[in-house]
Amino acid sequence: MRNMEKEERIFIRIQKYRKESWKKLCFKKQISLSSLIIDSVENRVFDDERRKILAFIEKQDNIFVRIENNINQVARIVNTQKLMNIEALKGFNEKLKTITELKEQQNGIFTKIYSLIANDNQFR
Template structure:
């Protein structure tokens, strides 16, 4: 919910080329000039960076969903055959171990990201 306080205007003087440069940066980042200035002054994460972070999190989640689907497919095949050779089992266990380690690292990164986002809201 937006803050219902009356907004104030601040007028600043900058060179025209600097203003154009800032506007170009805002256009590239798809943020407003006000957002650029306020977030910079308050050391907050820019809206475009927040969007990139959320897209990254969604992409990571999709990758792990695909991996989990593959694991389920392997389990279905093994259950149907009632057999899995030792080499395939070792390889499968190594991949599961790697996935578990990656998931733990991802969760640590996500915890830090959420902390930074929450701190900047």
């Protein structure tokens, strides 16, 4: 667990324009100046980037949920009609195979992302 108590202060001297530039960057990223400096020095993922990653993951998941819903709708139509031409079935199976491969790739990427975030959080 991260110790929330501030133990030490570090004073640095920088040009005023640089400090203002950093503060603007922090405002834009919605992070503190301390976070910007510490995360930069320790080569960690910034909080705003972490939020973007999690939003991306959620968006990707929503896309696959919609695809799965479409697959279920096609299956329902085929079940009610009890008929599907061979070419359409082959095309549908190819698309299912592609979706399965993409989902596996996505899961691999997400595993790496979560691992990076988890390793990053152990130092906080």
